[in-house]
Amino acid sequence: MSETFTKSMARNIYLGGSVFFFLLFLALSFDTLGALPKRDNRQNITPQVALGKKVWEENNCLGCHTLLGEGAYFAPELGNVYTRFGGSKEAIMGFIASRPVEGIPGRRSMPQFNLSNEELEAVAEFLKYTSEINAANWPPNVQG
Amino acid sequence: MTTSRKHDAGGLPGDFAIWIFIFAELLVFGVFFLAYAFSRANNVELFNESQLHLNRIAGAANTVVLLTSSYFVVRAVAAIRADNARRCGHWLLSAIGMGSVFLVIKMFEFGEKFSAGISLSTNTFFMFYLSLTFFHFMHVILGIVILAAVLLKARSGGYSAANHTGVETGASYWHMVDLVWLILFPLVYVIH
Amino acid sequence: MTKTPLIRPCTLVWLILLALTGLTWFIGESGITGMAIVGFVLATTLFKSQMVVDYFMGLKHVRAAWRGLLFGYLLLVCGMIGVAYYISLT
Amino acid sequence: MQYSSQAVAKPYFIAAIGLFIGQILFGLIIGTQYVIGDFLFPEIPFNVARMVHTNLLIVWLLFGFMGAAYYLVPEEAERELFSPKLAIAMFWIFLVAGALTIVGYLAVPYATLAAATGNDLLPTMGREFLEQPTITKIGIVVVALAFLYNIGMTIITGRKTVINIVLLTGLTGLAVFFLFSFYNPINLVLDKMFWWWVVHLWVEGVWELIMGAILAFVLIRLTGVDREVIEKWLYVIIAMALITGIIGTGHHYYWIGTPEYWQWWGSIFSALEPIPFFMMTVFAFTMVNRRRKEHPNKAATLWALGCAVMAFLGAGVWGFLHTLAPVNFYTHGSQITAAHGHMAFYGAYVLIVITMISYAWPHLHHKAPAANGRAQLFEMWSFWIMTISIVFITLFLTGAGILQVYLQRVSDTPLPFMVVQDKIALFYWLRLWTGVIFFVGLCLYVYSFFAKDNKSLASS
Numbered sequence: 001m002s003e004t005f006t007k008s009m010a011r012n013i014y015l016g017g018s019v020f021f022f023l024l025f026l027a028l029s030f031d032t033l034g035a036l037p038k039r040d041n042r043q044n045i046t047p048q049v050a051l052g053k054k055v056w057e058e059n060n061c062l063g064c065h066t067l068l069g070e071g072a073y074f075a076p077e078l079g080n081v082y083t084r085f086g087g088s089k090e091a092i093m094g095f096i097a098s099r100p101v102e103g104i105p106g107r108r109s110m111p112q113f114n115l116s117n118e119e120l121e122a123v124a125e126f127l128k129y130t131s132e133i134n135a136a137n138w139p140p141n142v143q144g
Numbered sequence: 145m146t147t148s149r150k151h152d153a154g155g156l157p158g159d160f161a162i163w164i165f166i167f168a169e170l171l172v173f174g175v176f177f178l179a180y181a182f183s184r185a186n187n188v189e190l191f192n193e194s195q196l197h198l199n200r201i202a203g204a205a206n207t208v209v210l211l212t213s214s215y216f217v218v219r220a221v222a223a224i225r226a227d228n229a230r231r232c233g234h235w236l237l238s239a240i241g242m243g244s245v246f247l248v249i250k251m252f253e254f255g256e257k258f259s260a261g262i263s264l265s266t267n268t269f270f271m272f273y274l275s276l277t278f279f280h281f282m283h284v285i286l287g288i289v290i291l292a293a294v295l296l297k298a299r300s301g302g303y304s305a306a307n308h309t310g311v312e313t314g315a316s317y318w319h320m321v322d323l324v325w326l327i328l329f330p331l332v333y334v335i336h
Numbered sequence: 337m338t339k340t341p342l343i344r345p346c347t348l349v350w351l352i353l354l355a356l357t358g359l360t361w362f363i364g365e366s367g368i369t370g371m372a373i374v375g376f377v378l379a380t381t382l383f384k385s386q387m388v389v390d391y392f393m394g395l396k397h398v399r400a401a402w403r404g405l406l407f408g409y410l411l412l413v414c415g416m417i418g419v420a421y422y423i424s425l426t
Numbered sequence: 427m428q429y430s431s432q433a434v435a436k437p438y439f440i441a442a443i444g445l446f447i448g449q450i451l452f453g454l455i456i457g458t459q460y461v462i463g464d465f466l467f468p469e470i471p472f473n474v475a476r477m478v479h480t481n482l483l484i485v486w487l488l489f490g491f492m493g494a495a496y497y498l499v500p501e502e503a504e505r506e507l508f509s510p511k512l513a514i515a516m517f518w519i520f521l522v523a524g525a526l527t528i529v530g531y532l533a534v535p536y537a538t539l540a541a542a543t544g545n546d547l548l549p550t551m552g553r554e555f556l557e558q559p560t561i562t563k564i565g566i567v568v569v570a571l572a573f574l575y576n577i578g579m580t581i582i583t584g585r586k587t588v589i590n591i592v593l594l595t596g597l598t599g600l601a602v603f604f605l606f607s608f609y610n611p612i613n614l615v616l617d618k619m620f621w622w623w624v625v626h627l628w629v630e631g632v633w634e635l636i637m638g639a640i641l642a643f644v645l646i647r648l649t650g651v652d653r654e655v656i657e658k659w660l661y662v663i664i665a666m667a668l669i670t671g672i673i674g675t676g677h678h679y680y681w682i683g684t685p686e687y688w689q690w691w692g693s694i695f696s697a698l699e700p701i702p703f704f705m706m707t708v709f710a711f712t713m714v715n716r717r718r719k720e721h722p723n724k725a726a727t728l729w730a731l732g733c734a735v736m737a738f739l740g741a742g743v744w745g746f747l748h749t750l751a752p753v754n755f756y757t758h759g760s761q762i763t764a765a766h767g768h769m770a771f772y773g774a775y776v777l778i779v780i781t782m783i784s785y786a787w788p789h790l791h792h793k794a795p796a797a798n799g800r801a802q803l804f805e806m807w808s809f810w811i812m813t814i815s816i817v818f819i820t821l822f823l824t825g826a827g828i829l830q831v832y833l834q835r836v837s838d839t840p841l842p843f844m845v846v847q848d849k850i851a852l853f854y855w856l857r858l859w860t861g862v863i864f865f866v867g868l869c870l871y872v873y874s875f876f877a878k879d880n881k882s883l884a885s886s
Contacts, residue, residue, distance in 0.1 A: 021668060025675065058537045064473045067614075068683070108459070112468075139758075140755060172695070181421065184421075264687045323385055323393075327385060330381050
């Protein structure tokens, strides 16, 4: 290399470049925060949905399932489970409540979480709220 | 480490590090331009219709402004090569002034669009228009910051005919900002 | 190393670039379009950008590979824009 | 070893390797559960075992990073560590907190753990990789701050090299972005959006600074190439990593409710993310080829080169495979993601920590620049066994992912998730057996620490 290539200029590129792109990222994130109210279904966040999210988190549901594609890949996607179960909260509640304690021999099984009826309803409501988020038409089909 | 050896070596003007940055930036802009072009091919009517809402006079004026500021930067480099740091400073200041004019015109243009309720989420065309021009807008700001840093050093006698790599480095970046706009203007404002 | 050879072509280049920008703007205003016009605008753009590379950036005076790299980049970008435009016509 | 306080790195490295073993064991458990669904059910359900697998990974890498910092910072700063006592105290606090958390995961149901640790007061649990109880998270912050203080004081009062400064920025960023793990809004989209500020800005942002700094440190020592050259390229590489990686966060904002423009911004910038990894590979090989001395630690050179190559393959190539929005629409949240995750973490972060251990351990333990030839031979064998295993694990998961995507999402008659899982079980079996071979490689690696050379074998 016959060109001038100094360490101090390389450092300037590093510092300037990262500050520049971080500011750009902040600007885009700021725009996103402004655009979200039209997409994120926040008008349907009720105390029940809040409880549902808490139940979802405190039983580590994401340890097996994906929600909008994020989580573990051991069990089905649940972002659209409300749609997949025919728009029935009862079906979701019934499924969770009826898991056998000892599992299903030889097969993957969801644990029995012993949720109260209030918690069951809350989780179902949370999943309904999730299914109504505008996720750019993802997943590709009802199978998730 | 800081003396310029480019004339005997035929290497790129300025510090090589800035050129790595310039190549990276050109790559990003290039991909962005092609993304625009091929998205347009799939949504010709939407793009043509939306393009009518752009302020082409502002776009053309900004091209003139940027070209002129680039020219001023060339004069600044020539001045320092002639060992005239004072004149180099004047040209740099003029270039920064032109860059600021660009920003003012652009902000006027953005204001026009925002008050019409246009945002990144309006449609694909305006997503690209705002993304590309805002991305470029930020580069103009960065370019001005770089030129200002060079100007300060030039004023304090930091450059001479024998040692002016810093001026060439700043100049190269500024020309890149100009270069990108030269493609952006016809692509987004004119071609339909 | 001397000053005049640098400035004189650059002033001319600057004026040419301004004139070509005016032409591009005029084409946009007149509303005329079609593959030929767009091809012309893109060719102008390629020419203008290469002028900036050669004279403003000063790559005319450095190792040819660098200039070639940038020319290749500009050719690719302008060319692919042309291809995309051609696709949009069909 | 030039400074006696560098020795505090030793317990950190031992803990890292110990937890690595645990991580792989739990990996084997969940690998088995993929094919024998009721394995260890209901004692250790999949979600618990997976949480242990991923959390152990994060914790041992953090141990590795901290150990690496304690080893290299004094040498770079040319002074003793600011406070070796603080470093040892933090080691024990971190280890005990980590162990208690893992025990908590395994001993009681997660909901009980959440209730017992007061998740109600500040709910942060139950999100992927951030499953730790809030109190553990606070503990992590405390340890991180004490660590940064210790390292920072050493650097500020000592020689400031590029490696030290880059490492310090990386570690500071690691601590700062972790703070977003305390932000858990009820709005799911906001939750996910800022969750990535921890996860993405860690692994595709500030961790790359740490990785680059460690790699540069080791390369200077192993090759004897001029520090100026290596540091210059370190700056350029991490600059490229951040230029592409920060906006690259957008590749996680395609389908979680964030606006559509992220599909463009994310695709364009993350498509360029392989560039810094490619530069790192070229950089590592160039430096080794231009070496000015023959360092006796051949194993460390192998780990370092392997790290550069595997990081490029795993993070660069396998990342690029599914980063473009139109592809990701089909592959998002499938086994393709798992394939990429395994090779990227192994290539970039597992290998950089082992590179550092491999370089530092002989100095720490034997007061010599390299372990004996037989120990190095075992190290090299373990490198090849683990690396080839991870390549095959990645390939099998990619195969599983392609089939899954086709059957479940692309075909005209999409099949339900569990039906598809049964159809691709063969790939999971292959992955599991490859995982066992990986574990053999890991055992060999552990053995290499105890391997005596032929001479002492013959005399005994």
